[in-house]
Amino acid sequence: MLGLFLILPVFAIYAEQLVDVTPLLIGVAIGAYGLTQAIFQVPFGMLSDRIGRKPVIVGGLLIFALGSVVAASADTIWGVVLGRALQGSGAIAAAVMALAADLTREQNRTKAMAVIGMSIGLAFAVSLVLGPLLNAWIGVPGIFWLTGLLALLGILVTLYLVPNPQKSVSHRDAEAVRDQFSRVLRDGDLVRLDLGIMLLHMMLTAVFIAVPLTLRDVTGVSVDHHWMVYLPVVLLAMLMMIPFVVIAEKRRKMKPVFLMAILTLALAQLCFILLQDSILGFGFALLLFFTAFNLLEATLPSLISKTAPAESKGTAMGIYSTSQFLGAFMGGLAGGAVYAQFSLEGVFLFGAMIAIVWLAIARGMSKPSYLSSYLIHVGVKAPSEALSLQARLQEIPGVGEAVVMADEGVAYLKVDTHCVDFGILDEFSVVET
Incomplete structure (x- = not known):
């Protein structure tokens, strides 16, 4: 990578x-x-x-x-x-x-x-x-x-x-498991998240057609010194996103933080246009962009994990990754076309439009469940034993979902980490010899 x-x-x-x-x-x-x-x-x-x-x-x-x-x-x-x-x-x-x-x-x-x-x-x-x-x-x-x-x-x-x-x-x-594709693709919230990562990387690729050229031709930073702009921006953006991740996960404010980050992406695109004559102004726009981008890159996989059915997480992540890469290609194609017709500022306006479209799509997402994936190796079982074990696991406080795959010998759980007793869960684990 x-x-x-x-x-x-x-x-x-x-x-x-x-x-x-x-x-x-x-x-x-x-x-x-x-x-x-x-x-x-x-x-x-x-x-x-x-x-x-x-x-x-x-x-x-x-x-x-x-x-x-x-x-x-x-x-x-x-x-x-x-x-x-x-x-x-x-x-x-x-x-x-x-x-x-x-x-x-x-x-x-x-x-x-x-x-x-x-x-x-x-x-x-x-x-x-x-x-x-x-x-x-x-x-x-x-x-x-x-x-x-x-x-x-x-x-x-x-x-x-x-x-x-x-x-x-x-x-x-x-x-990805072949028989889970239709189930995952019918889930509206998962489709929203797939569209989200596609639009995010579409925006990223398009923006990086314009950012290096703007730094050189408008802001006046020589190509050999671009790293001096990126270094403090990247470090500050990584630090600035941490408290928002904590608020989203620990205080369970995922959706408001998520929507705020998308709105920040739109504002960053406008700042690229309005503040491009100043190195400090353009650096500020980059800081807004990368703080929001890093935050969304961290929260989107978490949302996929929370939203996907316990036994379909791998399939959901496979479709998510495919959407991400497809977005990178579409961003290069569309960004290049916009640059050809409407100059560098047009690329930033295009990025702002992508963010606004994404914000409209994301507003309809359901409130996340805040359940985390947890797996237990329970050993290969007969179908009747697997169903009995599945029922017992679902009765444990803090377990929101349990699916036991008899032939795989694995229990796929969705648990509330704030209240589940992992010691009780691990009692069901079978150690292979």
Whole structure:
């Protein structure tokens, strides 16, 4: 993910020197990875159930490395588009999540997934600072060569540092399950959240067509110094979002905080236009944008987990991730088209319109349940035993939902962490020998 993000803050400027470049194709090149990620990530995850996790991950990283080489070697915008599409075709996210699920106990799996999510968020934050620095040292082609090297290092990590699971099975909490798609897609609140992440990344990709060019041409910051703008903004934004996350989760004000963050995104877009002549003003607009963006990136997966049925969380997250990548592609395509017709300010107005549309959609969401996912390994059981155990689990105070999958030997629960007794829940756990 670091390799995909590194070019985001610098590519629009670099692309000006490529043959056949147009504003539309700049956007397509930035977002092309999203289309192929959206197409392949769920199928590759299912393929990993059949042929193993590591073969799919290694194959995906090889494809990603090939795409990096193609993009690094290209002197036309079409070559970079092809390279970025190939990078996205190495869609290993679902297979990585499945491997993580294979290697973790049920009770620890939610934490493991959260750590992976945080590492992706950290990669994005680091890329905003590191991208401009690397651009000054090795240029964008050098960044592509570096991302190819990182992919090859990732293969070594996968083969020699990551343990081999004793067995690989389908995990309903971490993977998409074919028979759950229709159920998830019929849930109005989940569809709202999927549209939300799609619009958020649509906005992000479109905005980063305009932000680097505005910093250089309007605000007057040289390209080599863009990192000096991003560094304090990124650090402050990460700090500023923390109290809002606490208010949303601990004080159970998720919906008001969520809607406020979307409104802040719209205001940030307007500030990009109104304050672009001043480095302090534009920095303030960036701070608003990234505080709201980070907050929404943190709360959206939490809302998916709270909203999805206990045994459909993996499917819900798969559709959510596909929507996210599709949004990145659509943002590049639409942002480039708007830039071609209406200049940089038009891109920011487009971003404000996306935020307003999202706000209208999100207002209709139900109040979150504030139930968290919890898994217990209960051992393979007969169907009648599974139903009996399911009824007993549902009677425990703080358990809002319980589904026991007899053939998997796993109980999928939704629990209120404020009042449930985890000691009682763990008494139902069966330790494998």
